[in-house]
Amino acid sequence: MPIERETIPFDVLFVGGGPANLAGAIRLMQLAREKNLELEVALIEKGSEIGSHAVSGAILNPRALVELIPDFLEKGCPIENRVRADAFYYLTRDKAFPVPVVPCYMHNHGFYVVSQSRLTRWLAGIAEEMGVNIFSGFAGKEPLFSTDGTGILGVRIGDKGIGKDGTHRSNFEPGVDLTASVTVFGEGARGSLFQEIAKKLGIDSLKMPQVYETGIKEVIQLPDDHYFTRSQANDIHFMGYPLGLYTPGGGFIYEMADNRISLGFLTGLSYDDPFLDPYDMLLEFKQHPFVMDIIRDGKVIEQGARTVSNGGFFTIPRLSVDGAVFVGGSAAMQNVPGLKGIHTAMKSGMLAAEAIIHAIESNDFSQHALDRYTELFDQSWLRAEIFEGRNFAAALAKKGPAKYIHLAAQYVTAGKGIRDVMPLEADYLTLKAKDARDKSGTSDKSAVDGVLLVDKLTGVYLSRTLHREDQPSHLLVHDLNICVNQCYETYQNPCTRFCPAQVYEFHIDETTSRRELRLNPSNCLHCKTCDIKDPYRNITWTCPEGGDGPGYKLV
Ligand code: SF4
Numbered sequence: 001m002p003i004e005r006e007t008i009p010f011d012v013l014f015v016g017g018g019p020a021n022l023a024g025a026i027r028l029m030q031l032a033r034e035k036n037l038e039l040e041v042a043l044i045e046k047g048s049e050i051g052s053h054a055v056s057g058a059i060l061n062p063r064a065l066v067e068l069i070p071d072f073l074e075k076g077c078p079i080e081n082r083v084r085a086d087a088f089y090y091l092t093r094d095k096a097f098p099v100p101v102v103p104c105y106m107h108n109h110g111f112y113v114v115s116q117s118r119l120t121r122w123l124a125g126i127a128e129e130m131g132v133n134i135f136s137g138f139a140g141k142e143p144l145f146s147t148d149g150t151g152i153l154g155v156r157i158g159d160k161g162i163g164k165d166g167t168h169r170s171n172f173e174p175g176v177d178l179t180a181s182v183t184v185f186g187e188g189a190r191g192s193l194f195q196e197i198a199k200k201l202g203i204d205s206l207k208m209p210q211v212y213e214t215g216i217k218e219v220i221q222l223p224d225d226h227y228f229t230r231s232q233a234n235d236i237h238f239m240g241y242p243l244g245l246y247t248p249g250g251g252f253i254y255e256m257a258d259n260r261i262s263l264g265f266l267t268g269l270s271y272d273d274p275f276l277d278p279y280d281m282l283l284e285f286k287q288h289p290f291v292m293d294i295i296r297d298g299k300v301i302e303q304g305a306r307t308v309s310n311g312g313f314f315t316i317p318r319l320s321v322d323g324a325v326f327v328g329g330s331a332a333m334q335n336v337p338g339l340k341g342i343h344t345a346m347k348s349g350m351l352a353a354e355a356i357i358h359a360i361e362s363n364d365f366s367q368h369a370l371d372r373y374t375e376l377f378d379q380s381w382l383r384a385e386i387f388e389g390r391n392f393a394a395a396l397a398k399k400g401p402a403k404y405i406h407l408a409a410q411y412v413t414a415g416k417g418i419r420d421v422m423p424l425e426a427d428y429l430t431l432k433a434k435d436a437r438d439k440s441g442t443s444d445k446s447a448v449d450g451v452l453l454v455d456k457l458t459g460v461y462l463s464r465t466l467h468r469e470d471q472p473s474h475l476l477v478h479d480l481n482i483c484v485n486q487c488y489e490t491y492q493n494p495c496t497r498f499c500p501a502q503v504y505e506f507h508i509d510e511t512t513s514r515r516e517l518r519l520n521p522s523n524c525l526h527c528k529t530c531d532i533k534d535p536y537r538n539i540t541w542t543c544p545e546g547g548d549g550p551g552y553k554l555v
Helices: 019-034 063-068 116-129 192-201 278-287 289-295 342-361 372-378 381-388 392-396 402-412 456-462 480-491 529-533
Strands: 007-015 041-045 079-082 086-091 096-098 112-114 133-136 140-145 152-157 160-162 168-173 177-185 212-221 235-240 249-255 260-268 299-309 324-326 475-477 504-508 515-519 539-541
Touching: 007 019, 007 152, 007 342, 019 041, 019 063, 019 116, 019 342, 041 177, 063 342, 079 249, 086 289, 112 116, 116 133, 140 177, 140 192, 177 192, 177 342, 212 278, 212 456, 212 529, 249 289, 260 278, 260 289, 278 289, 299 456, 299 529, 324 342, 342 372, 342 381, 372 381, 392 402, 475 515, 480 515, 529 539
Parallel strands: 007 041, 007 177, 041 133, 086 235, 177 324
Antiparallel strands: 079 112, 086 096, 140 152, 152 177, 160 168, 212 260, 212 299, 235 249, 249 260, 475 539, 504 515
C-alpha cells in the first residue's frame, strides 16, 4: 500500500545546518525585512541539533561574517582565540624544519580560531530569532524532482521506525515532503542529495572531477603550562612526515580557549597505496617528537572526521537548476591553498540568498532566474579567491619534487602556474595494487594509551556517535561478491583501513576459508570517505534516520 505523506510548503527550504546555509538563511531574512516581504523559510539538519555534525579546522577568516553581522563580537559570536602569528614546518621522521616564508595564502594573523560546532549553533540562534524555522533531526532522504525531471520541488524527509529487515515497526512515522519555491542544498562535501541530483541533472563540473581530503580532528585538553604559553605562533601547519612527497595532506594545531587545542591531520584521497590508513597518519603525526612536545600530557576530549572537497575552481558544479541552488562544500566553495572553507561557504550562501530574493520578487524560480547566483558569484571576492587557487589541488597531487615546482610556479603567477588548467584524477581511480607500499602497522600501536593517543573505537566514543541499531544499514554495499573477490585479491579491502571509524571489517573463516565483509554502521561518523575512495564505486553512503550520527560539541 502506498504510504500517505504530508506535504508542507515553504517559500525557501535550506537543506543542511552548516555555515553556508545558516549564513544564507540569515541574509535572506535580512533582505526580506528590508523589502517588507513575508517569507516562510525552513532549515533542516540531519544531526540531533545544529552543530552536532559540524567539524572543521577551524580558522575563521571573518570577511563574510563581517558583511553578514558587522557587530558579531558584540553579539556573542563564540570565538576560541585570535591568531597571534602563523608558523609552518616541514617534518622529516625526527626533525621539524621551519619554512622560512609562510605562503601568503596561509597568513591567518588576526583571524579567529573557532569551534565550527559552536559557531553554527550561534548562527542558528540568530537565524531563529529572525524567523527561520529550524528542524534538527530531520534527514533529507531524497530530492523531489519536478514531473518533467528537470527541476527540484523540495526534499522528502526519511521515514522513522523502519526495522533492519525493512518492515515498519509500531513507532513507524512516514517522512514528510517539504516543498519550496527554492531549495538550497548545503549538505557539505559529498552531499548525498547533491550526488543524486548531479547524477540525474548532470550538474557536475565538466572540466574536472571533484577530489577530496579526509580530515580527522581532535580537541585536546592540555595542562595549564603548555607550549602556547611560550609560543607567539598559535596557528601551526605541517607538511612532510608521515605522508612524504607522494600524497597531499598535512597537519595543523590551533590554540583554542581554556588550554585546549584543535589538532588535525588531512590525507588527500588521491593516494595510491591501498594499505594507507588515514587514521594511522594522524597517530604518526602526533608521535612526531616536535608535535609530541606541543601535546605532551594532553588528553583527547573530542574527535571527529569529515571529508573536504578540495578540487577548487574547476570542480565547481552548475550552481542552480529550476527550483534549487547549491552552496558551500557541496558546490566546492573552498579556498584550497588557504585551507579555509567557512568564510567561503558563508559567502556562497549569502550570494544565493540575494539571487533568491530577486527570484521571489520576480516570481520566477527557473534556472534562468536563479542563474543570478552565478552572476553574483562571478562578480564577488569569493570567485577571485577561489580562482587564484584553481590549480593548487592538481599541483599537490603531483608525485615527488615536481609538486613543489608546480606549487612555486603557481605562487609567483597568482595561480596560473606552468599549466593553466592542470588535470585532476578522481580519487576512486588512484589506488595501485602493484605499487602498494604496505604502511599498515607502521604506526606504533603500542603507544596508544587511550588518553593522548586513542584508537579508532575510542575516537568513535569521543565523537558521541549514536545510531538506532534496529534500522536498515545506511551504507549500501551494492555487490558483496566484489568485496570478497576482486577487491580482496587486488587491494585487500582498503575500506577496512580508510574508514576512520572501523565500520568495515573483513573476516576469513579459518575452517572454510569463506571470506566475509561485515559492517558496523552504528560507528559511522558520516565522513563520506567510503563513498569517495572505494575503487569499485561499490559503496554508497545514504542518510540514516534523522538525529543519528556524531554528537560534536567542540570540534
Ligand atoms: Fe566515513 Fe564511510 Fe566510515 Fe562512515 S563508513 S565513517 S562515512 S568511511
